[in-house]
Amino acid sequence: MTIAATAPRSTAVPLLVLVIAGCLIAAITNGIRTTFGLFTLPMTAELGLSREAWGMAMAIQNLVWGMAQPFAGAIADKYGTARVVVFGLVVYAAGLVLMVVSPDALLLNLTAGILCGVGIATSSFSIVMVAFGRNVPAEKRPMIFGVATAASSFGQFAFAPIGQGFISAFEWQNALVYLAVFLVAAIPLAWALRGKTENPTGQADLRFMEALSRAWGHGSYRLLVIGFFVCGFHLAFINVHMPAYLVQCGLTPEVGSWSIAIIGLFNIAGSLSAGYLGGKLPKQLMLATIYFSRAVAIALFMLFPVTELSAYIFAAAMGFLWLSTVPLTAGLVSLFFGARYMGMLYGVAFFSHQLGSFVGVWLGGYAFDVTGSYSLVWYLGILLGLGSAAIHLPIRERPSLNFQPARA
Numbered sequence: 001m002t003i004a005a006t007a008p009r010s011t012a013v014p015l016l017v018l019v020i021a022g023c024l025i026a027a028i029t030n031g032i033r034t035t036f037g038l039f040t041l042p043m044t045a046e047l048g049l050s051r052e053a054w055g056m057a058m059a060i061q062n063l064v065w066g067m068a069q070p071f072a073g074a075i076a077d078k079y080g081t082a083r084v085v086v087f088g089l090v091v092y093a094a095g096l097v098l099m100v101v102s103p104d105a106l107l108l109n110l111t112a113g114i115l116c117g118v119g120i121a122t123s124s125f126s127i128v129m130v131a132f133g134r135n136v137p138a139e140k141r142p143m144i145f146g147v148a149t150a151a152s153s154f155g156q157f158a159f160a161p162i163g164q165g166f167i168s169a170f171e172w173q174n175a176l177v178y179l180a181v182f183l184v185a186a187i188p189l190a191w192a193l194r195g196k197t198e199n200p201t202g203q204a205d206l207r208f209m210e211a212l213s214r215a216w217g218h219g220s221y222r223l224l225v226i227g228f229f230v231c232g233f234h235l236a237f238i239n240v241h242m243p244a245y246l247v248q249c250g251l252t253p254e255v256g257s258w259s260i261a262i263i264g265l266f267n268i269a270g271s272l273s274a275g276y277l278g279g280k281l282p283k284q285l286m287l288a289t290i291y292f293s294r295a296v297a298i299a300l301f302m303l304f305p306v307t308e309l310s311a312y313i314f315a316a317a318m319g320f321l322w323l324s325t326v327p328l329t330a331g332l333v334s335l336f337f338g339a340r341y342m343g344m345l346y347g348v349a350f351f352s353h354q355l356g357s358f359v360g361v362w363l364g365g366y367a368f369d370v371t372g373s374y375s376l377v378w379y380l381g382i383l384l385g386l387g388s389a390a391i392h393l394p395i396r397e398r399p400s401l402n403f404q405p406a407r408a
Contacts, residue, residue: 018192018193019144020192021190021191021192022193023147025125025186025193026124026128026151027158028159029088029123029125029186030152031154031158032092032096032183033124034156034264036061036112036240037239038163038243038260040054040240041247052365054108055240055363055365055366056362057113058236058240059358059365061112062232062354062358062361063117064114064121065120065357066121066357067121068117068122069121069347069351069354070344070348070351072084072121073126073130073346074344077344081131081194082193084123085128086187087122088123089123089190090119090184091118092115092119092120092183093183095118096116097176097177099116099176100177119183123183126347129330132144132145133334141334145278145326145330145331146271146273146278147271147275149271149324149327150268153322153323155264156260156267160258160261161261164253166178212344212348218336221332221333221336224349227287227291227392229352229355229356229388230356230385230387231325231388232352233357233359233384234360234384235360236357236361240361240364241365242256242260243257243260244256245374246259246311248374250306251306251311255311258312259312263316263318263319266315266317266319267321269320270320270323270324271322271326274286274326278327283335284392286328288389291392293321294381295382297321298381298382301378302375302378330346335397335398363377364377
């Protein structure tokens with residue numbers, strides 16, 4: 001069965017304009033999100049928070065992001081992407097500003113956790129890819145998804161030194177406000193993403209729960225969702241706790257910020273490569289290779305002494321593997337179920353990713369408070385990478401028959 005791409009609406013903007021605007025939004029939203037690890041030391045020191053309390057706020061953010069993502073995707077599918085993105089940018093900016101007046105863990109859970117989590121879910125690259133998916137032919141989607149993911153990574157590369165520079169020059173309170181300004185400035189770009197996903201010929205028109213039930217009955221989708229948990233675990237733990245880990249190893253905060261930036265820089269190449277190769281090679285085998293390679297990279301990082309050079313080499317290796325899972329995972333979801341339900345069903349997979357993020361961020365802080373070290377979580381990351389590689393091998397790259405319309 002061939003899944004037809006949705007027909008562009010008459011109000012759609014030129015594809016190039018759509019891609020540029022979407023990539024800028026993805027870069028800004030993801031770039032700012034990846035600066036949160038830079039605030040770990042200054043905020044915990046000034047507010048008197050434990051590492052676990054800070055980690056819990058970030059864990060809640062990731063969990064809320066994941067819980068909101070399927071609904072954000074479904075709303076974008078039905079009512080239009082631009083409205084969802086504007087809402088998300090406003091909520092995201094409000095969360096950052098209100099973090100400044102959050103003196104304890106409870107309020108931080110609300111602002112950095114819930115508000116920022118909802119804002120990211122409704123404005124980040126996952127929603128941008130909904131707009132891309134409905135305007136791009138099926139055979140070109142992995143490449144365009146790779147472009148969106150690469151743009152997100154460029155945001156990480158750009159905003160890591162910007163965020164650290166703001167913190168060093170203006171202190172963390174003002175840094176959060178200045179970052180919020182970037183989000184507000186991105187609101188006009190959402191105009192280019194306007195439009196909603198039309199139901200293509202040859203697909204059933206299903207309600208939310210019915211579509212979810214049919215998708216979950218597809219065995220390869222279940223494996224994909226389970227394996228995506230590990231991606232979130234790796235990314236969130238490293239993004240939030242690696243800067244502090246490097247300081248613990250005797251390096252400067254600037255090494256931590258540049259390590260995060262290098263991850264973003266190398267992930268541009270990784271995401272574009274994954275998007276390009278995802279249209280030519282079996283996506284499930286590429287995903288298995290990525291997770292196995294992550295396990296090897298972490299093992300080597302733990303095996304050798306931590307120096308500035310080893311931190312940058314590890315950042316480059318992980319960067320190439322960082323979000324390269326996203327175009328492949330999104331491509332498989334689109335292949336399984338078509339563009340009509342991509343926002344919702346990729347959102348469900350992404351919820352698993354964010355469950356992994358919740359565990360990785362919280363467990364990192366908890367392990368540090370209990371043992372004074374992050375080693376336990378690093379080693380767990382190795383085991384999970386090997387497990388996810390094995391889980392992806394049985395996935396079959398073919399459309400689901402559950403989404404064909406019922407025959408009379």
